[in-house]
Amino acid sequence: MGSLAGACEIVEEKDVVRLAKHSSRYCKPALGTSKDMERPALNQGSMEYDIDQLFQSITIKPSPRGVLGSSFHHRQMSSSAGPSRTTSPSNNAAMKKPFPMGSPRVGPSDSISLKQALRDLCISKASEMAAQKRLSKSAAASPRVSEADRIKSLYRQVLNESAGRSGLPMDKGKRSLVEISLTPVDDIPSSSQSVPQRFVVLKAEPSNSISEPSKTVRCQMQESGSSLSSGSGDYEIEIDENATSPPHVVVEDGLVEIDKHITSLPLCSGSKVDAEELDKSIVSSARVESDSTALGDSELKEKVDKATSSRTENSKLKSKVPRNIPRPKPRPKRKILLKKKLRIAVASATKMVEEVDSSLEPSASQILCQNCHCALKNSSIEDHPPTNTEKCSNSLEANQESLASTHLIRIVKCNKEAKKNSSDSCEVSESGGAIIVMKQDVSPDEQKRENPTSSEKIEFSLSSKDSLENYSSSTSMSEESNLSRFSCGNKPHMSMDVRWEAIKHVKLQHGSLGLRHFNLLKKLGCGDIGTVYLAELVGANCLFAIKVMDIEFLARRKKTPRAQAERVILKMLDHPFLPTLYAQFTSDNLSCLVMEYCPGGDLHVLRQKQLSRCFSEPAARFYVAEVLLALEYLHMLGVIYRDLKPENILVREDGHIMLTDFDLSLTCAVNPTLLRSTSPPGKDPARMSGLYNTSNCIQPLCIEPSCRVVSCFSPRLSSTQARNPKKPRKPKRADLLTQQFRSSLPQLVAEPTEARSNSFVGTHEYLAPEIIKGEGHGAAVDWWTFGVLLYELLYGKTPFKGYDNEETLSNVVFQNLKFPDSPLVSLQAKDLIRKLLVKDPESRLGSEKGAAEIKRHHFFEGLNWALIRCATPPELPDVYDNGATETSPQGNNGYLECKAIGDHLEFELF
Numbered sequence: 002m003g004s005l006a007g008a009c010e011i012v013e014e015k016d017v018v019r020l021a022k023h024s025s026r027y028c029k030p031a032l033g034t035s036k037d038m039e040r041p042a043l044n045q046g047s048m049e050y051d052i053d054q055l056f057q058s059i060t061i062k063p064s065p066r067g068v069l070g071s072s073f074h075h076r077q078m079s080s081s082a083g084p085s086r087t088t089s090p091s092n093n094a095a096m097k098k099p100f101p102m103g104s105p106r107v108g109p110s111d112s113i114s115l116k117q118a119l120r121d122l123c124i125s126k127a128s129e130m131a132a133q134k135r136l137s138k139s140a141a142a143s144p145r146v147s148e149a150d151r152i153k154s155l156y157r158q159v160l161n162e163s164a165g166r167s168g169l170p171m172d173k174g175k176r177s178l179v180e181i182s183l184t185p186v187d188d189i190p191s192s193s194q195s196v197p198q199r200f201v202v203l204k205a206e207p208s209n210s211i212s213e214p215s216k217t218v219r220c221q222m223q224e225s226g227s228s229l230s231s232g233s234g235d236y237e238i239e240i241d242e243n244a245t246s247p248p249h250v251v252v253e254d255g256l257v258e259i260d261k262h263i264t265s266l267p268l269c270s271g272s273k274v275d276a277e278e279l280d281k282s283i284v285s286s287a288r289v290e291s292d293s294t295a296l297g298d299s300e301l302k303e304k305v306d307k308a309t310s311s312r313t314e315n316s317k318l319k320s321k322v323p324r325n326i327p328r329p330k331p332r333p334k335r336k337i338l339l340k341k342k343l344r345i346a347v348a349s350a351t352k353m354v355e356e357v358d359s360s361l362e363p364s365a366s367q368i369l370c371q372n373c374h375c376a377l378k379n380s381s382i383e384d385h386p387p388t389n390t391e392k393c394s395n396s397l398e399a400n401q402e403s404l405a406s407t408h409l410i411r412i413v414k415c416n417k418e419a420k421k422n423s424s425d426s427c428e429v430s431e432s433g434g435a436i437i438v439m440k441q442d443v444s445p446d447e448q449k450r451e452n453p454t455s456s457e458k459i460e461f462s463l464s465s466k467d468s469l470e471n472y473s474s475s476t477s478m479s480e481e482s483n484l485s486r487f488s489c490g491n492k493p494h495m496s497m498d499v500r501w502e503a504i505k506h507v508k509l510q511h512g513s514l515g516l517r518h519f520n521l522l523k524k525l526g527c528g529d530i531g532t533v534y535l536a537e538l539v540g541a542n543c544l545f546a547i548k549v550m551d552i553e554f555l556a557r558r559k560k561t562p563r564a565q566a567e568r569v570i571l572k573m574l575d576h577p578f579l580p581t582l583y584a585q586f587t588s589d590n591l592s593c594l595v596m597e598y599c600p601g602g603d604l605h606v607l608r609q610k611q612l613s614r615c616f617s618e619p620a621a622r623f624y625v626a627e628v629l630l631a632l633e634y635l636h637m638l639g640v641i642y643r644d645l646k647p648e649n650i651l652v653r654e655d656g657h658i659m660l661t662d663f664d665l666s667l668t669c670a671v672n673p674t675l676l677r678s679t680s681p682p683g684k685d686p687a688r689m690s691g692l693y694n695t696s697n698c699i700q701p702l703c704i705e706p707s708c709r710v711v712s713c714f715s716p717r718l719s720s721t722q723a724r725n726p727k728k729p730r731k732p733k734r735a736d737l738l739t740q741q742f743r744s745s746l747p748q749l750v751a752e753p754t755e756a757r758s759n760s761f762v763g764t765h766e767y768l769a770p771e772i773i774k775g776e777g778h779g780a781a782v783d784w785w786t787f788g789v790l791l792y793e794l795l796y797g798k799t800p801f802k803g804y805d806n807e808e809t810l811s812n813v814v815f816q817n818l819k820f821p822d823s824p825l826v827s828l829q830a831k832d833l834i835r836k837l838l839v840k841d842p843e844s845r846l847g848s849e850k851g852a853a854e855i856k857r858h859h860f861f862e863g864l865n866w867a868l869i870r871c872a873t874p875p876e877l878p879d880v881y882d883n884g885a886t887e888t889s890p891q892g893n894n895g896y897l898e899c900k901a902i903g904d905h906l907e908f909e910l911f
């Protein structure tokens with residue numbers, strides 16, 4: 002019924018049951034077919050008489066909806082009211098329909114049928130009225146208003162009367178099923194399929210029949226905007242209503258939770274107000290429903306009526322108190338996530354308005370696609386449509402933009418179908434100099450599949466943003482503050498990892514986690530401050546790398562601060578190319594860090610395995626690109642790594658890298674700054690000084706308004722170029738324009754470009770000249786080591802290596818950079834190395850604008866940074882062998898011998 006246009010129903014299931022029970026008090030005996038029998042005399046003044054009169058007076062009115070609507074309602078009414086109300090042959094079929102209450106034939110004098118008919122009629126009329134209102138766009142002008150009011154009041158009378166007669170109070174507990182639909186539910190604006198229909202759904206349902214019914218309120222509303230398609234002035238809050246989704250507004254024991262999935266954000270100047278109003282409106286809707294739990298039926302109806310009338314004329318209201326079926330409560334976790342959505346989205350909306358209003362300069366901005374991690378990136382808000390290119394974006398790019406919260410924060414939800422159908426997946430429109438990101442339509446089935454993931458992804462992006470904001474604004478990093486901010490569980494990108502669950506399970510089971518819960522399978526290596534073991538969590542098929550440090554030993558050797566620094570940094574990290582710290586505990590004077598295990602060895606070992614002991618250029622490019630992203634992330638967190646070398650780059654099971662070993666890292670302040678471009682368009686020094694001046698960091702399709710799956714590595718060199726690498730490619734006009742446009746944008750720098758340290762740390766061959774000279778160093782040392790790394794991966798040796806360490810240091814400071822003749826390395830690679838291995842840190846690539854400068858270098862042309870973690874790595878590590886069968890130093894059981902004396906554990910550490 003509800004699915005048909007104009008069809009509405011009012012059903013009070015409890016009332017129905019109650020009336021059925023007490024039907025003997027109202028029902029006449031079985032009815033004949035004569036007119037008299039059909040219309041028995043009623044006592045004037047009785048309720049039945051009143052109703053009957055009303056009934057008649059209403060039904061003779063022609064329906065304003067025309068023949069179809071009229072006949073439909075007549076049919077509906079007739080089928081409810083019984084054969085006597087129907088004389089037209091066309092209604093015969095309806096007459097034969099069984100009455101839903103189980104009574105095959107119920108005459109018009111029967112109070113039940115009268116009520117039923119009246120209900121149908123009321124709803125029909127009310128529905129018509131609402132439809133009429135919607136059509137005329139003028140509630141006040143509708144001639145049906147008074148009629149509807151009359152119907153409503155009569156209906157209330159009927160309810161009160163029947164309640165009074167039945168002797169049953171109409172308390173809220175009893176009223177369990179009311180469904181009022183004042184508008185058709187399938188009234189979708191024709192203007193745009195993707196724009197959800199505007200209506201408000203209020204649902205009140207008892208959580209169970211015994212306890213105080215909790216109310217579930219769903220709202221879906223959209224403030225009417227005159228220009229939906231343009232997006233200007235529109236504000237849309239959409240709440241999904243598919244059955245599998247949890248309620249969006251939940252009023253439970255006084256707690257009101259609202260899920261408002263804002264799919265498009267207001268960008269005009271009035272939008273802030275709109276956002277707030279809408280927010281209030283939804284909250285008040287929830288309150289209406291919440292309050293109504295304490296009200297009687299009539300009051301509830303009045304509230305609902307009020308809510309209806311207070312909506313915009315395009316709003317629709319549907320109040321349902323479904324049959325007394327307890328519904329499963331929504332999962333609390335999801336509620337929380339959904340609430341997050343609201344908070345952020347509204348905040349974003351507000352922020353955007355404020356910022357766009359005061360928009361000084363357009364800036365590069367980024368949108369994170371929550372489902373497929375597409376990073377939507379636009380560079381010019383005003384002149385260029387927003388674009389998306391970067392799928393599965395690493396959080397860096399997004400975070401970089403998030404840090405620049407003086408600009409835009411945009412969150413868009415795309416589904417994974419973006420891969421297939423990019424144009425439909427994300428709708429991005431533009432208005433008021435900023436970007437509106439609208440959601441795509443996701444079918445309920447897809448939502449079923451996508452929701453958990455998207456929830457997770459939303460949580461990921463938000464958490465990531467929070468973390469970065471915290472760190473970007475803080476300039477000192479005490480361990481306590483870091484510990485409180487970053488718990489091991491707060492690693493959204495790894496939150497689906499089963500290892501978390503396994504660790505959590507052990508902690509729950511045993512109260513704490515210790516070395517006794519692990520089988521140590523193999524010693525992976527020994528460092529300056531500890532030994533790393535491959536370990537298996539007992540009872541779980543999970544492998545970890547556990548770094549075990551002897552606390553006394555560290556104290557004796559004055560290495561405790563290094564261990565602490567590493568622990569603090571590890572706790573902060575949540576990045577695909579950096580280790581995840583699952584747990585940390587102290588077990589019998591041993592400090593243990595439980596980390597992600599990388600079975601692929603390190604890049605040093607991997608390089609040795611290569612023919613000619615060096616990597617091919619594409620392979621080297623892949624590895625250094627991932628390293629660059631990891632370094633960029635670390636810098637944003639205020640961590641200068643300082644110990645980059647192939648030995649510290651581990652290879653994961655999937656062939657991607659993991660930068661490890663942070664005991665030499667320096668934590669420092671980060672003051673994000675927005676650098677305005679000083680160079681004229683097209684004269685960006687980061688690129689113009691190179692051989693080629695085309696943009697290579699972000700492809701032009703970044704500014705295309707759709708989610709698109711692109712290869713992480715588009716061919717950097719054409720076949721002719723590959724044959725003749727010395728011949729530079731002629732830049733295309735589009736490339737030049739993009740590059741000019743980019744260079745005119747202000748640039749956010751969120752890296753510690755000003756930090757200085759005088760420590761002498763690192764590995765000789767990788768030490769930067771400023772460290773050797775003791776002049777004080779900052780983040781630029783990481784770009785020096787990055788250059789040395791690239792050199793070593795390509796040439797199989799480091800550039801300044803001498804016969805001994807002393808000569809090496811001397812070479813670093815004084816020797817000019819030279820490239821061997823073989824292997825053949827591209828000019829782009831050499832150019833990048835040359836710019837990185839500039840002795841003066843101030844002039845070094847990356848020293849001014851951080852990783853972004855390096856990412857733009859032509860060496861990385863065609864590389865989609867956000868997709869790199871989805872790219873196929875140059876090679877996968879050998880089939881996993883956990884080494885448990887190795888002999889030394891394991892015992893017979895394949896595990897390392899750990900002597901357990903009570904709680905005391907003894908095993909070989911160094």
Ligand SMILES: Nc1ncnc2c1ncn2[C@@H]1O[C@H](COP(=O)(O)OP(=O)(O)OP(=O)(O)O)[C@@H](O)[C@H]1O
Nearest residue numbers: 525526527528529530531533546596597598599662
């Ligand atoms: N998560 C891991 N997965 C696999 N192997 C690891 C992991 N972490 C460390 N290793 C290996 O363990 C060895 C010791 O690592 P660790 O980080 O303690 O010391 P290091 O890097 O050799 O030196 P130092 O700490 O003195 O700088 C390294 O050779 C490394 O390859």
